[in-house]
Amino acid sequence: MSNTFPLLDIKNLSVEFRTRSGVVKALEDVSLEVFRGEIVGIVGESGSGKSVSALTAMGILDPAGHVTAGSISLGGLDVLGAGEAVLQTMRGQQASMIFQSPRTSLNPIRTVGKQIGDVLHRHNMADRQNLREKVIKSLKTVRIPDPDRRFDAYPFELSGGMCQRIMIAMALACSPELLIADEPTTGLDVTTQAAIMDLIRDLSRERNMATVLITHDLAMAADYCDRIIVMHAGHVVESGSSHDLFTSPRHPYTAKLMKATPHGGGNLDDIASIPGGLPDLRGVLPPCRFSGRCERHEAICDSSAMISKEVSPNHFVNCQRPL
């Protein structure tokens, strides 16, 4: 497979939600490319549009949501133009998603073994005879202790972290070309997190799988992602290689996010919260949606439309006065 064009290519995507209390401008001009064999991280605060971007790429946007501009191509398929039947095949065979909140995504009255079996069956990955064996193998890959017995467990019998791993097993069961992992390791201890992230990384290398990793753990993104995009209030504010972003963040928001993250051995006074919250996405919004919280804000930030600046090769910042 050639690696000259991205497997997932989101271009200038804008999404709105029409709600009773007004139109929520959830995404504006969001672009994202993911190549095979690459892990791209999306980081940003709650409500910044990470999940909406992912759901739109999978063609499962909430009915209240409307794409108002942009295009999405997944392995050449025009996701926004495709019909439901085509999208369903795409979701089965090409792309898989690990959803946030695993407990609510699992069926509470079906054993976890059967639920994984259903996925394998649906994608013709196993027949009756070897189904159990295959399910147990996939439970093993996500390090569920005693997989043989856990096959018959119901979700309530498992800890939060184990439900999480079941969800991951289901997403990986059908060997997708694109994996979108929305907070895949939240609620897991760091050794299990490392094991699962190592597994995802190995799969992207070995199977040339493209991966989107949505997380609010910056340190984890730094460890595993080749590239990272930082979102704030529906905008991409900065993107670049993990190394560039962490060694020299240029957007004031990225720098603040890093300051807010506890580091080993530090002191509670060393971490600083980010003042204010996300702006209300229903009103009239300024060109820079961070301006209300930004210490570097000046008149120029409000006057001209935002343009993306390439501050160093492949390192882009959407800010009038970058650091």
Added chain:
Amino acid sequence: MSALLEVFDLKKYYTLGGKGLSDGSLVSWIRNRFTNAPKDTQVLHAVDGVNFVISKGESLGLVGESGCGKSTLVGMLARLSDSTSGSIKFAGKDIGSVRAKQFHAEPERSELQIVFQDPHESLNPRFTAFDTIAEPLRRLAGLSSKAELRARVEAVATQVDLPLQLLGRFPHQLSGGQKARVNIARAIALSPKLLILDEPTSALDVSVQAVILKLLVRLKQELGMSYLFVSHDLNVVRLLCDRVIVMYLGQIVEEGPAEDIFTKPLHPYTRALTSAIPGHNKEDASAFRLEGDPLSPVDPNPNACRFYGRCPNGSELCIKAAPPKFSSSSDHYAVCHFPVQPH
């Protein structure tokens, strides 16, 4: 410092069998024993002989692999579920023998409060912030006069920096950080002596987390509470806790002062854990990555170390004899045949 909570040989077993699951209670034991349940009943040792003490004013961190029994342990301490055996003493009184269902009638109920994992899921969607905070005051403190109740709720909201105009809002009208504050306000409304926090910040953004952590530190100083702090975020545990206990498959494998646990771990599991913290020295991290499959918590071999098979230090002895307690100082121990050598 005097002891506030003393936990002795605490166990929680779940029986797995053809009759479905049971909670290890006498009733289900009898049911399993005298009905046609299959003979090969299996027992899952969720918490298996745990001992520790929390002193007044101290914050103790509880860390360990997902599924190692932290929430189960915390559920027994908060008297939300019954233990299979062992004792729990709170301020000198044996509260472990009070059935979980009866505990609400005990005076200790108001002195021991818990904040759950996810502020988004643990708030009642039909309760306003005011109702949520007022509920334990009505139920347990018998505050019935409207004026008294309002005064107390507002005082608590102020303590956690929750703007009073938000008290009339429902959970879906609050941000994650505001919900976390409501949750904490509810828990401290009765001025508890011990606050148990089961991953209080894991669902929060870093930007909000910083504020909540500072709030917790301030509240502890102002109110003199003790904390039992369960978290997967080891950097946060290190910031907040005086001492840390590390669990593995239902048992405590190490206990010590927080700084020592992070800088001088004794147990091979603790070393694997601390070196897997994201963003840490990477060479170190891959050197102690755990290989192999975890042993089963079902009917574990009592004469073996449960970490065997994944442990880089493990040898034949580890599956022949239960590992002994090894102390490196009066307040730091690990349970292991071959603890990590300090260098």
